[in-house]
Amino acid sequence: MQRNVWLIAVGLLVILILLNNSIYYFMTKKSLEESLEHELLSLAKQIEISVEQSRLGSEQFEKQIGRELRAAAIATQYALDSDIENVTDQQLKELALQLDINHISLLKRMQDDIVLYRSSDKTQLGKSTKNWVPWHSYFQQLFRTKQVNGNWLGQTLPHFWSGPFEVSSTDVANIYKWGYYYDGTTNYIIDPYVHYEYLREYNEITGIDKLLHDLLATQKNLLEITAINPYTFPDGNITGYADGQKRDHVVQRAILFGSYQHMLSKDEEAVQQAFTQRKIVTLEEKTDNKHLFKMFVPVDVKDKGINITNYNGEPMDHYVLSIVSDYSVITEELHAQFLNIGAIVIILSLFSFSIAWFAMRQFKLSQEKAVRITQETYVEEMNSLFHAIRSQRHDYLNHMQTIHTMAELAKFTELRQYTKQLANEINTVSDVIPVDNPAVAALLRSKLSQADSFKIKFECKCSPLQMKEMSGKTLDINRILGNLIDNAFDEVLNYDENLRFVELSCGQQDNRIVIEVSNYCPHAKQLQASMLFKDGHTTKKGSHQGLGLSIVKEITDRYRGELQVYSKEKEFITFLIMIPN
Known part of the structure; x- marks a missing residue:
């Protein structure tokens, strides 16, 4: 039985430790995830501020290129004849070389078209612009000497318009920025243009590409930073032409800046959610090689100017920034913390087991000590009873001789007094106790005898008790009675003989054994009931251990009984015990 109790206790402790560790693990995991999310958000x-600063710097540089293209166009106008028929392609090639630009083309207005009539690049000659939307309409506005106006992105200056860097309609392998100038003094539009390498070199040195490269190099947990066009993500906007060539528009590209190599299944959905709802969206997913954590952040660029458009060529007012982090950073830190806490938990668990074992051992020893003391008291009480009986038997002949002599001498008055005293002494031991449990009856008879020897007036009022079937309860009932009566005897022995009064009342009521012990105690009102039953507490002088009343309370609690302490009368204290039978 004791072994099973230990196994149950150990099992419960192990379950509690595992439950505690599991709760700690998931709470720590959640805390680390929130910490990573806050860190990534910050x-x-x-990154958003830095990217925007770099992007605005790149666009300012691009605008400066536009102004230089306008200056090159004006220089070209002064160097050439006003009639396009008097201009040669060789002149344009020499001018492009002198002005340090890639090429110069001249656009001539025909009946129903505007064509590339002269050019330093022979591949451009004779190309129609009728299908260049919206460039063709802007050329018409310039020929009417109007300020170019339209939804498409571009840079408008007096008599000049320049679009963003874009894939060439006549050479899809290259990206250029073109400028178009016409002030009415010539019969052609001057079109100087430069290659994208101008802007690429800037970005590699101090632009967005440089910024993103440095950020990824300094932040070890970052894997990728991507600026996304939510209108065209993930495929971009590819236009097919009659000659079979296809062109992916730069201003409508899906990936604005950075790279897009770490792809997740819900990227497109997350981008649209971040874009339309203008809130940060996070994803966590395992790929073949890594466990990724992605954050999609909407970036507002309204009224800031951005050379990126939607499908209709209209400027965007915000885009989405994707930041990819290695989720294994969390798991590695979590595992490291879990190993540390695991070692601490094991040490604390062993320490707790040791304390629990020591406490249970001490408790067991305390119980064994209390039982031993009770048994010793019981044996003493029985020995006292037997001693009183043997004493009376031993004195029987002496008493009979005395009675016989007094009768012969006709000392009847003295005889009555002597026999009266003798009868009282015999009744003290021989009174019938109405209890059908021999052990309990023997204890009460012993206490009666003990009270007589101590000159204590001990009244025992017991109604019939049916205790034959109590079996294991007998010892506990005797422990309660013995400790309560002894406690009362010890108290009244402090006072004169005329104040030594103890009353015991016991009986059955509503299937409960009711025990009530009262004794004289002038300071009853000053006693605190809660302290009386505390293990080791005593108000007695001498070598008393203060265990009696604590044992009574422990037994009462074990049988789910009731225990009350109160002042029945003035200067009397009463202990009432009610235990289910």
Whole structure:
């Protein structure tokens, strides 16, 4: 039985430790995830600001290229004849070389078209612009000497318009920025243009590409930063032409800046959610090689100017920034913390087991000590009873001789007094106790005898008790009675003989054994009931251990009984015990 109790206790402790560790693990995991998310959010704001600063710097550089193209166009106008028929392709090639630009083309207005009539690049000659939307309409506005106006992105200056860097309609392998100038003094539009390498070199040195490269190099947990066009993500906007060639528009490209190599299944959905709802969206997913954590941050660029458009060529007012982090950073940190806490838990668990074992051992020893003391008291009480009986038997002949002599001498008055005293002494031991349990009856008879020897007036009022079937309860009932009566005897022995009064009342009521012990105690009102039953507490002088009343309370609680302490009368204290039978 004791072994099973230990196994149950150990099992419960192990379950509690495992439950505690599981709760700690998931709480720590959640805390680390939130910490990473907050860190990425803070980093995303910094990246957003840095990217925007670099992007605006790149666009300012691109606008400066536009102004230089306009200056090159004006220089070309002064160097050439006003009639396009008097201009040669060789002149344009020499001018492009002198002005340090890639090429110069001249556009001539025909009946129903505007064509590339002269050019330093022979591949451009004779190309129609009728299908160049919206460039063709802008050329018409320039020929009417109007300020270019339209939805498409571009840079408008007096008599000049320049679009963003874009794939060439006549050479899909290259990206250029073109400028178009016409002030009415010539019969052609001057079109100087430069290659994308001008802007690429800038970005590699101090632009967005440089910024993103440095950020990824300094932040070890970052894997990728991507600026996404939510209108065209993930495929971009590819236009097919009659000659079979296809062109992916730069201003409508899906990936604005950075790279897009770490793809997740829900990327497109997350991009649209971040874009339309203008809120940060996060994803966590395992790929073949990595466990990724992605954050999609909407970036507002309204009224800031951006050379990126939707499908209709209209400027965007915000785009989406994707930041990819290695989720294994969390798991590695979590595992490291879990190993540390695991070692601490094991040490604390062993320490707790040791304390629990020591406490249970001490408790067991305390119980064994209490039982031993009770048994010793019981044996003493029985020995006292037997001693009183043997004493009376031993004195029987002496008493009979005395009675016989007094009768012969006709000392009847003295005889009555003597026999009266003798009868009282015999009744003290021989009174019938109405209890059908021999052990309990023997204890009460012993206490009666003990009270007589101590000159204590001990009244025992017991109604019939049916205790034959109590079996294991007998010892506990005797322990309660013995400790309560002894406690009362010890108290009244402190006072004169005329104040030594103890009353015991016991009986059955509503299937409960009711025990009530009262004794004289002038300071009853000052006693605290809660302290009386505390293990080791005593108000007695001498070598008393203060265990009696604590044992009574422990037994009462074990049988789910009731225990009350109160002042029945003035200067009397009463202990009432009610135990289910």
